[in-house]
Amino acid sequence: MVQAGSKKSSVSKINSKTGISSLIIFVVLLLAWIAGFSSRLFAVIRFESIIHEFDPWYVSAWGGYVFIINLIPLHVFVLLLMGRFSNRLFTSYTTFYILGLICSMQIPFVGFQPIRTSEHMAASGVFALMFAVGILKYLQGMMSKSEFKSLVIFGGLISAGVVFLTVVALTYAGYVAPWSGRFYSLWDTGYAKIHIPIIASVSEHQPTTWFSFFFDLHVLVATFPAGLWYVIKNINDERVFVVLYALSAVYFAGVMVRLMLTLTPVVCILSGIAFSGLLELFLREDDNVRSEESEEEEHTTPSKRLYDKLPKEAKTKPKGGKSVGNVKTPTSQAFLNWNFFSHLKAGRVPKMKHEQSKESDGIGPNIRSIVTVVILLLLMLFAVHCTWVTSNAYSSPSIVLASYGSDGSRQILDDFREAYFWLSQNTADDARIMSWWDYGYQIAGMANRTTLVDNNTWNNSHIALVGKAMSSNESAAYDIMTALDVDYVLVIFGGVIGYSGDDINKFLWMVRIAEGEHPKDIRVIDFSYRKVIISQNTVNSVWTKKVPPTLLNSLMYKLSYYRFGELKLDYRTPAGFDRTRNTVIGNKDFHLTYLEEAYTTEHWLVRVYRVKKPDEFNRPRIPVANRVVKSPNFISKKVSTQK
Amino acid sequence: MYKILALLLCLTYVTALEKVNNQLINKNVERSIDLTTQLVKITSTITLENTGRESVRNFLLVLEPNTVGNVSYSNVKDSLKDDLKIVRIEVDNQKDKTFYNVLLKQPLDAGRVTTVVLEEVLTKSLIPFPSSITQKEKQLKTEVSLSSRTVENYTKLKPVVQSDSTITYGPYGTIQPFTQDEMIIHYENNAPFLTVTRLERSIEISHWGNIAVEENIQIRHTGAKLKGPFSRYDYQRDTGTAHHSIKSYRTILPASAHSVYYRDSNGNISTSTVRPRKEWIELELRPRFPLFGGWQSSYTLGYSVPSYQYLFKNPSGEYVLNMRIIDHVFDDMHVEELETAIVLPVGVSDIKLNTPYEVERLGDEITYKYLDNIGRTVIKLRKTNLVEQHIQDLEITYNWKPHLLLHEPILLSIALFLSFVCVIIYVRLDFSLSKSEHSKKE
The missing domain is CATH 2.60.40 (Immunoglobulin-like)
Structure with missing residues (x-):
C-alpha cells in the first residue's frame, strides 16, 4: 500500500540525515523533560502552591482561555522562527486574532481587558509581527538582497524599539495593566503563599502530586513522551502546535492540580500516536495482518498525511492498492470489506507473498505476539482503570457522601443538603448567613439565602473579614457579625464522621488570610504551638497537648466543638474524640454567650448557629435615666433572718 | 395559670x-x-x-x-x-x-x-x-x-x-x-401535630395506560413552638418514643403504585422506604430534618398507577375517571388547603364533574406537555380544611376519540419526514463558491 511505501521512504530519509537532526531532537526532548521534572520537583520541595489563578480572565466559561490565547501566538511565533511563514498562516492567524478579540470583548466582564492587560500583549505582538513579516516578504520580492538585508536589520531594530517603548509608556500611563501577581506566581512557586494566601488556600491550586499524575493518566504517563517523540520526528506546521501544547501543559499541570485539565487532551492525543506507532510496528505480520490493517487504516493515514490533503490521498489509495498490491491476504481482504474502496477491489487483488515480512528487521513472531499481548493488556487495564476512576473519583457529587459498611452496605450521608434545606425552610427569607467562602454557592443555590462571601468573591478584604470573625474570640466576633448584619453562622465539622475537608482543617488558611488584612488583630503565631508557624501537620499532632488559648477561644473552635465534648462516639474512645484529627479535643466544657445552636445535621457535619440579638444573651443594658429603683422599704428575707 | x-x-x-x-x-x-x-x-x-x-x-x-x-x-x-x-x-x-x-x-x-x-x-x-x-x-x-x-x-x-x-x-x-x-x-399530648399547609395534587391521565400522580406537599409542625436552641446532642441521646418532634411518618399509596419518587428542591431525599403490603403500599417518609414545633418542610411525592383500575368506558362511549380527590398523607392528617388538578388527555369534550362533597371549582386551564400543539384541559379544584374522612373518589366523565392517541406519533413522524426532505433537498444543492478539485477532474 501507498502508506507503507511512503513510510519506508521517510524512514530512510531520517536514517540518511541521522547525526545532527536526531541529536537536536534528543536535546529538545531532554530539555522539555528537564523543565517539566524540575518544575515538579521545585513544587514538591517547596510544598506550597504555585499558582496560576485564571479567575480574573474569565472569558465566558473558564479563565483557562488565557492559556490558549498565549499558546496560539506562541505557535505562530515558533512557526515564524522555523521559517514556516505562509499566506495560509497569515490569513488564519489574523482572522483568528481579530474575530477572537471582537467576540471576547462582547462579554461584559472582559470588556477592554484583551487590549489592556499584559497577559494579552503576546497575542497582539505576534499580530503585529505577522504584518511585519508579511510586508518584508513582499518587499523581498521587489528589492535586491543587500538592500533587503539592511532594511531588515534597521527596520527590525527600529520597530522593535518603538513597540517596546510604546508598551512601557502605556504601562506607565496606566493604559496597559502590568503583569499581575497571579502571573508571577506561575513562575515563582512561593509567590502566592506569601503575597496572595487566598489563592494558595484553594485545594485545586496545590501542586500536583505524583500520585495524582498516575491516578489520572495511568499508563499514558509513560506513553505520552513516546508520542511526543513520534510527533517531533515527523514535524509539520500543525504538529508544532501539539508539541508546544504538550510542553507547556506539562509544566502547568506540574504547578497546579487543576491544570491537569489542560494536560489530559494532549496526553490522549500523543499516547494515541504512540500506541498506533507501536502497534504498527509489531502487528505487521501474517497472523496479525487483520489488526495491522485496521491500525493502518485508522492511524497511519491521518498521521502521515495532512488533513487538508486528504481528498488526494483518498483518490490515490485505490490506485496504489492496485499497483503495489503487496499486503493483501484473504483475511485482510475480508476485513477490508468494511472499507468501500477495498470492497471494490477485493476480488481483483492477486494473492501475493508478503514483501513486508521479508523486509522486517528480524522481529520474531514470538516477540511480536508477546508485545502485542502486553500492549493490549495494558490498554485493557487502562480502560478498567479509567472506568473505575470516573465512577469513583469524578462521578459522585461531593455534596452527598457515601460510606460503605463492613458488609458492603452503602450508607448515604446527606448532611449538606439536610442543612441547606433546613435553612431554606426554617429561616427568614432575608436571613444572612456567614460561612467560609467555599460554601457560598451551595448556600445560595440550595438554601436560597444571602451569604457574606461566596466562591466568586473578588474582594479579598471581605473574605479576610470573615476569616477574622472566625478566628477572633466570641465577643470580638460578635462585633464583626453585628456590623455585617449576620443572622446565622454555618460551619462544617467533620469530627464525628472523620470528614477531612472541614473548617477546622481549613482554619489555618482563614487565619493566614485574616492576618494578611488585619495583621494587628490576628497573628498566625498566636494560633501556633511552640512559636512554630502552624501547618496542617503540626495542628494535627499538637492539637491535644498544649493548644494555644487563642485557638481554644476562637469562634471557629467553639462553633465546631460546641457540646462535642459530651459526645461519646463509641466505646473504645473517650468522649470528645475527634475522628478527623484523631485526638481528644482540647477544651470540652465551654458555653456560647452570643450564639446559640440553631441546627446540627444528623452526623454533625454541618452546624448552624443563630446570632443572638443584644437583649437575648445578657440582661439588656438600661440607660441610667430609665432605670427604676426598687422601693427602699423592701427588705430581703436574708437580711431579715439575719436580724 | x-x-x-x-x-x-x-x-x-x-x-x-x-x-x-x-x-x-x-x-x-x-x-x-x-x-x-x-x-x-x-x-x-x-x-x-x-x-x-x-x-x-x-x-x-x-x-x-x-x-x-x-x-x-x-x-x-x-x-x-x-x-x-x-x-x-x-x-x-x-x-x-x-x-x-x-x-x-x-x-x-x-x-x-x-x-x-x-x-x-x-x-x-x-x-x-x-x-x-x-x-x-x-x-x-x-x-x-x-x-x-x-x-x-x-x-x-x-x-x-x-x-x-x-x-x-x-x-x-x-x-x-x-x-x-x-x-x-x-x-x-405528644402525638404528632403535623399539618399539611398546602397540598397540590396533580393527576395526569394518559390513554396509553398510565395515570401519573404528583403531590407537592408543604408541612408544618403546628404543636407547641420550639423555644431556644436545638441541640443535636440532646436529640440523639433522647431515645424515648414519646417526643413531640416528628422524625418520620407513613404515607399509604394505592397497591398498584409504581415508580415512586420522593424529592424536594434539592433533589432526591435519600431517607425513605417503600414496603408493599397486600392491600396498599406503605411509604415511610423521613423529612430531611426532624420537625420541631413551628418548623416546616416541603417535598414532592409522585407515583404512577395503571389506568385500567381508575379509567373506565361506560356503555354510552364516555370515559369515566374515578380517582381520589385527596389521598392519605399521614394518619390523622389535617390539610389546610388542597388544590387538585386533573390533566385530561388531548381533545376531550363534554366534561362532567361529580364530587363527593362540596368543593370550589377553579377555572379550567390549558397545559402543554411534550409534543402538544392542541393543549390539554386541566380541571382545578380547591378545598380548605380537610381530614382523613375526605379521602373519597371524584368522578369525571368525558368524551374522547381513541384516534387522538395517534396524534403525537403522527406529528413526530411528519416532523422527521420534513427534516429528511430538507436534508434531501440540501444535499442536492451546490452552495460552493468555487468548484472543488475533485469535481474539476471529473
Missing part, C-alpha cells in the same frame, strides 16, 4: 321547617370526644323523641358559634348506619347560629323515638399551652378523652369522674335549648 379554651358541651337539636320545632326533644345525648391525636373527634349518639302530634321528616342541627370554623367534617348516620343528607339552612330569628337541616330517611311519627349518630371532626381546636417549649419539655394541650394519664387540669363541672385516661362528665338532667357550657382540659 392555664389558658382557657372554650368548647361547648351541649348541642341543641330541634326540628323545624324554617323555624325551631319545640316538639322534638333530645331524649338522651351521649358524646364521646377523642383527643388522642391532633384532631378532636366527637361522636354523639342522640336519641330523638317526637312529643308532638305530627310526624317529623327532618331535624335541625346547630353548631356552637365558636367552633364553626373548626369543623372540618360532619356526618350523620341513622340507626341503620345509612348516611343522612345534611343541608345548611338559616332559621328565622336565630341568625347568629349556624343550622344544618338533616333529612330523616323515614318520617318520625308522633310519640316515636329514633337514634342518630353524629360524627364530627374538629381541627385547630387543640391549642398548645404553653405555646412554646424547649426541646426537652413535654407538649401540653388544652382541651377534651386523653392520650395519656398526665392530665394537668380540667374543668370541674360536676358530676365528673376521671379514671385513667378518660374523664366522664355527667349525667346532667334537663337542659334548656341552646344552652352551652365550656370544657377545658389541659393534658399532655
